[in-house]
Amino acid sequence: MEKVEAAKRRCEVVIERISSANINHLCKRTLFKLATAELSFLSRLTLPDAAAPLSVNIGHLEAVLYILQQPFITAVSRVCKPLSLSSGIGNEQKIAPSLKGIHVDVVCTLNKTPVWIIVSDRNPRYVSWHEGHKSKGLKWRIEQVLVAARSTQTLRPSSIILFFSNGLVDSIREKLEGEYGALELELKFTAFDFDFDDSEELEGEWVNVLVRSYKDACVLEIEVDNTTNSISSFKHGVKDSIQDISSPKLEEKNANLNLGDSFCSFLSSMKFCVESTKAEDLSGEEDVINFDTTALIAIVSGISNGSIEKLLAVPECKLRQRFKGNYEFVIEQVMSEIKNPIHAELNGMISGMRGMICESVLREFKELISMCGGPTEKCRADHLLKCLMVVPDSPSERMMELPTTRKLALKNKIVFGSGDYWHAPTLTANMAFVRAVAQTGMSLFTLEHRPRALTGD
Structure with missing residues (x-):
């Protein structure tokens, strides 16, 4: 009965921590449902059942939650749910016809690259390679996952990440390396205590009893396609043609044009592109952000740049007539x-x-500024555009494979897809599109900002 009570306490801890996980509400709901189901199962155990060997799933949920809490994990679109594959699997159908x-x-996205993560919380001594009486074996599982990954374009990951929370025996690791080219993934994991470090083996299963520790965890990466940039093959030190300088004489121009101190401070914190910069220089770089039109508007808007008092001084009737x-x-x-300045x-x-920015954003931004921007907003826009690299519209293949619908508009697929192509997160206030993409199961790296409108300032 003591083991049952310990497992129930672990369920309660997981349920409590799910609410603070940095994932969308659908993923939280799935985890919450699984954790509460496990707690309900444990609560129904009678004394005779409790005396029998105890096999629980809470360790697996703890490991999944541990991964979700890591800072390098972003854009989580599915957790502990099957992925439906809409496309056929071609020649690979012989491996898994059904x-x-x-x-x-x-x-999710790991270091800006889409990945699928498979978690094992089993005792490493009981991870079998071939089919046995209790499982179909790790080799069969990997074959299934790779076939699925290669059968879809929209959900296709760059890599499959295998997370063995209790480690892996050398013989299995050698088979993964030899047959699938698996490489150890060097990630700096942040420690999260689950207040439970001992573990106990019961009938081939690994049952954690007290504080969880992942010091023995083994993390391996298998590339889905050799032509895809994997996490481990990302190179640093690509020739940098971006100069880390402040905006040229921006402070002097601000004094003459009243661009706004926070605007100048914002631009001064960025790196700037020199004329020789080419789009190819972005390949493999990790310090690039893709701006959509909403982000550019928010940066130059009078609301973001000190026109609040001026706006509030205008009678309401005139403001309603102006903004309709x-x-x-x-x-x-x-x-x-007023509450939270957006530039900060x-x-x-x-x-x-x-x-x-891609060319589509450049065109749309210029049109909006021309029609709705005031003299100072137009001036800010000119200075902002000088600090950004303009790349051709180059949406990723997986983004363009998504169906074009009202919620998944083509123009947005081009903008967000261009960021996805260059492995750059897209800064946006267009969360309706982000949610629509997440509902397809695709992991898309985005950064959210609050919207701002042009004021004619």
């Missing part, structure tokens, strides 16, 4: 800016980074 979906523990149906939307942004928020995301 494969229509695959169970993946975590679908957008009046409440604009006032909400004004209140938001964006500085934390963009400091030391370099910005890129």
Whole structure:
């Protein structure tokens, strides 16, 4: 009975920590459902059952939650749910003729690259390579996952990450390396105590009794396609043609043009592109952010740049006439800016980074500024564009494979897909599109900002 009570306490800890996990509400709901189901199962055990060997799933959920809490894990779109595969599997159908979906523990972005993560919490001595009386074997599982990964374009990961929370015996590791080219993934994991470090083996299963420790964990990466940049093959030190300098004479121009101190500070925190910079120089770089139109508008908007008092001094009737149906939307942004200035928020995301935009964003931004921007907003826009790299529209193949719908508009697929192609997160306030992509199961690396409107300042 003591083991049952310990397992129940672990369930309660996991349930408590799910709420603080940095994942979307659908993933939280899945984890919560699994953890509460495990707790319900343990609560129903009678004394005679409790005396029997105890096999629990809570260790697996602990390991999944541990992964989700790591800072390098972003854009989580699926947790502990099967992925449906809409496309056929071609010649690989011989391996798994009935494969229509695959169970993946975590679908996410790891260091800006889409991955699938498979988690094993088993005692490493009981991880079998070939089919046995209790499982079909690790080799069969890997074959299934690789077939599934190669059968889909939209959900296709760059790599399969294998996380063995209790480690892996040398013989299995050698087979993974020899047959699938698995490489150890060097990741700096942050420690999260689950207040439970001992473990006990019961009938081939690994049952954790007290504080969880992942010091023996083994993390391996298997590339899905050799032509895809894997996490471990990302190279640092690509020739850097971006100069880490402040905006040339921006302070002097601000004094003459009143661009705004926070705007100048924001630009000064970025890296800037020199004329020789080419799009190819972005390949493998980790300090690039893709801006969509909403982000550019927010940066140059009068609301973000000191025009709040001027706006609030205008009578409400005139403001309603000026902004028409957008009046409440604009006032909400004004209140938001008073509470949390957006440039200070964006500085934390963009400091030391370099910005890129695709040609579609450039055209749309210029049109909006021309139609709705005031003289100072137009001036800010000119200075901002000089600090950004403009790349051709180059949406990733997987993004373009998504169906074009009202929620998945083509223009947004081009903008976000261009960021995805260059492994750059897209800074956006367009969360409706981000949610629509997540609902397809695709992991897309984005950064959210609060919206701002042009004021004609």
